[in-house]
Structure formats: C-alpha cells, structure tokens
Amino acid sequence: MHYAKPYRAIDQQIGLIESRGMTVPDWDKAAEYLRRIGYYRLSAYWHPFRKRLTDAGGKHTIIDDFKPDADFKSVVDLYAFDKGLRLILLDGLERIEISLRTEVALAIGKHDPFGHRRPDLLDGRFVRPERPRQICHADWLESLDQKAVRSKEEFAVHFRTKYPDSQMPIWIAVELLDFGPLSMLLEGMKFKDQEGICSSYKIPRPHLLTTWIRSLAGVRNVCAHHARLWNKPLTNQPSLARSGELPDLDHLRTSPGSNGRLYAAACIVRYMLREISPRSKWHERLAAHMSTFPARPVISLEAAGFSDGWSSLSLWSGNT
Incomplete structure (x- = not known):
C-alpha cells in the first residue's frame, strides 16, 4: 500500500x-x-x-x-509512567550486562586471550549455524572487528595506537559488545564454560541462562530506543525453570504465557541482581514505581503480568 x-x-x-x-x-x-x-x-x-x-x-x-x-491526561500519565519504568529497568540491566561481560571474559580468557576468535573453543552450532539466517561466528567476529576499528572510546583508540598489529584480547573486546552481541557470544560458548557462568548466578543450567539473557537483551533494546515497555510482549521469551528448580520463580509457571510478559523479565533481573548486587534496593524502587501506575478502567498492570500481590512474593521481599 x-x-x-x-x-x-x-x-x-x-x-x-x-x-x-x-x-x-x-x-x-x-x-x-x-x-x-x-x-x-x-x-x-x-x-x-x-x-x-x-x-x-x-x-x-x-x-x-x-x-x-x-482523555489526553491519562495518555500522558501512562507515557510518563513508562518512561520511569524504562529508566529503572535500564539500571538493573546495566548491572547485569557489565557483570556478564566480566564473566564471559574470564570464562573464555582462561583458555586463550583470543579465544573468542578461535572456532575450536566455541560451540559448533555457533561456528556452523544449523539455520540459514542464524548468526554465525564469522559474521559476529566481523561486526566486532568493525567496532574495534571505528570505536572512538578512549580505550579503543589507545589500543589501536599502542598495538596497531594486534587484535583485542577478550577482556578488552567485551567492552565493545552491547547486550545483543554479548548474548550471541554467550550462546556460542562451550557448554562447560556456560556452566561456569551459571554457577556465578546460581542458575541451574545453561539453557536458562542463555534464554534469559537473550530476553533481557530484547528488553534493553526497547528501553534504549525509548519505546513503549509496560505492556509490550517480550520478543524473546525466556525459558521457565522446572517446578521446584528455582522456588522463588515457581509462581511464573502458574499463569499461561507469563514468560511472554514484562513481569517475567523483571523477575529475571531481580533474581540475577541478588547475586550481582546483593545490597541493591532495585526491587524496592521497582515496586515503589509500579505503585504509581495510572490505573484506568481500560488499562492495568496485569497486562504486563504484574498480578495483585506480586511485590509480597518471596522473590521480591528482603535483600536475600
């Protein structure tokens, strides 16, 4: 048309x-x-x-x-609420992203400072994609190298000047990776290396970790582009833990489709921040902000998966 x-x-x-x-x-x-x-x-x-x-x-x-x-005021109030929600989510996501960069660098760097460039140190499905449009290691590496050449970040300029004939080791290269490319590298790592990262966050298995991070990368993308967040379906749905596997997340299993809504992503952020920043009050700030939702007959927090009493659940209470 x-x-x-x-x-x-x-x-x-x-x-x-x-x-x-x-x-x-x-x-x-x-x-x-x-x-x-x-x-x-x-x-x-x-x-x-x-x-x-x-x-x-x-x-x-x-x-x-x-x-x-x-009425127009309700629309503006909802816009203002969503803006505040994005800022709170971005704060939590930034902490996770920085922590994950370090975990990935440690896991790969112990094999080889340039292990992210070596196909033999990565999962075969990343090196040789099974699906036609699936991201592959060669494409990922090409994108990274372009960033290394073009970046105006002080550390990148310094590295190019001092080591003009060298590629960046993984612990420097990760600083060029946004959440999306970082999640791709995480998915492309060897299972054993993924398991090591899982243990740092008390996540029982790599499949949960990789789907969680892919989902959070999508949320971060929405936030970074200042798009509507509060009731937007998750582009990449995170896998749910098995019943009893992570008791504080069991309640996500009781509502069909709950892993496709924002609340599921918020739960993941909260769960991971308990290990990354145990003294963080992020969960309290989120709960306080959600209490300001401009409820109207046609809109509610339930559209984003936040049911009545959500903030009193064990996941959200205390700092442990």
Whole structure:
C-alpha cells in the first residue's frame, strides 16, 4: 500500500483525536506534549483506549475511535509512567550486562586471550549455524572487528595506537559488545564454560541462562530506543525453570504465557541482581514505581503480568 495520510499541524492533530472521542480539556498543554513527544510516539499509549469491534465470527478489530472516558491526561500519565519504568529497568540491566561481560571474559580468557576468535573453543552450532539466517561466528567476529576499528572510546583508540598489529584480547573486546552481541557470544560458548557462568548466578543450567539473557537483551533494546515497555510482549521469551528448580520463580509457571510478559523479565533481573548486587534496593524502587501506575478502567498492570500481590512474593521481599 502507498502511504497516503496527510501532514497535520499540532492543532489539527488535537482536533483529530477529539473528533475520535478523546477528551482534551487543555489544548495548550496537549499542544506542548505533542510538540515535545510527537503524535506517533504518544499514539502507542492511547492504543489501549481505542475501541474494539467484534464481528459475528469473534474476530476483533481495533478502530480509530476511542472508548468512553478516554482523555489526553491519562495518555500522558501512562507515557510518563513508562518512561520511569524504562529508566529503572535500564539500571538493573546495566548491572547485569557489565557483570556478564566480566564473566564471559574470564570464562573464555582462561583458555586463550583470543579465544573468542578461535572456532575450536566455541560451540559448533555457533561456528556452523544449523539455520540459514542464524548468526554465525564469522559474521559476529566481523561486526566486532568493525567496532574495534571505528570505536572512538578512549580505550579503543589507545589500543589501536599502542598495538596497531594486534587484535583485542577478550577482556578488552567485551567492552565493545552491547547486550545483543554479548548474548550471541554467550550462546556460542562451550557448554562447560556456560556452566561456569551459571554457577556465578546460581542458575541451574545453561539453557536458562542463555534464554534469559537473550530476553533481557530484547528488553534493553526497547528501553534504549525509548519505546513503549509496560505492556509490550517480550520478543524473546525466556525459558521457565522446572517446578521446584528455582522456588522463588515457581509462581511464573502458574499463569499461561507469563514468560511472554514484562513481569517475567523483571523477575529475571531481580533474581540475577541478588547475586550481582546483593545490597541493591532495585526491587524496592521497582515496586515503589509500579505503585504509581495510572490505573484506568481500560488499562492495568496485569497486562504486563504484574498480578495483585506480586511485590509480597518471596522473590521480591528482603535483600536475600
């Protein structure tokens, strides 16, 4: 289809959403938010307020008109809440990312300072992908080398200047890796090396670790791009521990599809931070922020997997 929607000035944007049933009591404030945040970005937050029609066959269709009592302030409040939520998640994810860089560097570096470049020290499925579009070691390494050449970080410039004929050892190279490429390297490591990292976080098996980190990488990507987070389905769903394997996470198994919602990712962050930063108050800050959710008849925390009483569960109580 050819995109044919016309350009609309700010006052026309407000008129449009009013014509669709949203209450905009203060045009000046609405204009300020639309100019500062943008119509398209805010539209992600008024999506739950749009009407849904159901045909005779049970098929649902979201239309442009809004449900009764939809108001612009609720949309802005939800946007502000989500912004704060992203910042809290980013703080926890940063701690995990930095810790994981160190764990990966230690696990690979003990074999060879340049072990990340050696196919014989990595899992065969990473070296020779089984699926046509699966990331492979050669592509991953090419991307890393491009970053090493182009990076303007002080440590990278210093290394290129002092060692112009050398590649970076793993303990320096990991500092160039964002969460996504780092998760790919983790998945591409030998099983025994993954097991060693699991033990640092008290995670019983590598499959849990790799799917957890892949999922968290997706959450970080959403946060880094300032996109809607609070009720967005997880792109990469983390695997759930077996019943009794990690008792504090057993409650995730009681709700079908719970590993596809943000709450599951928050649980993983909390679980890993207990080992990484045992004195951290991250869980308390998250609970305090979630209590400020701008609840309305059409939106709730349950859409993101946060059920009633979640913060009183054993995972979230205390610092242990």
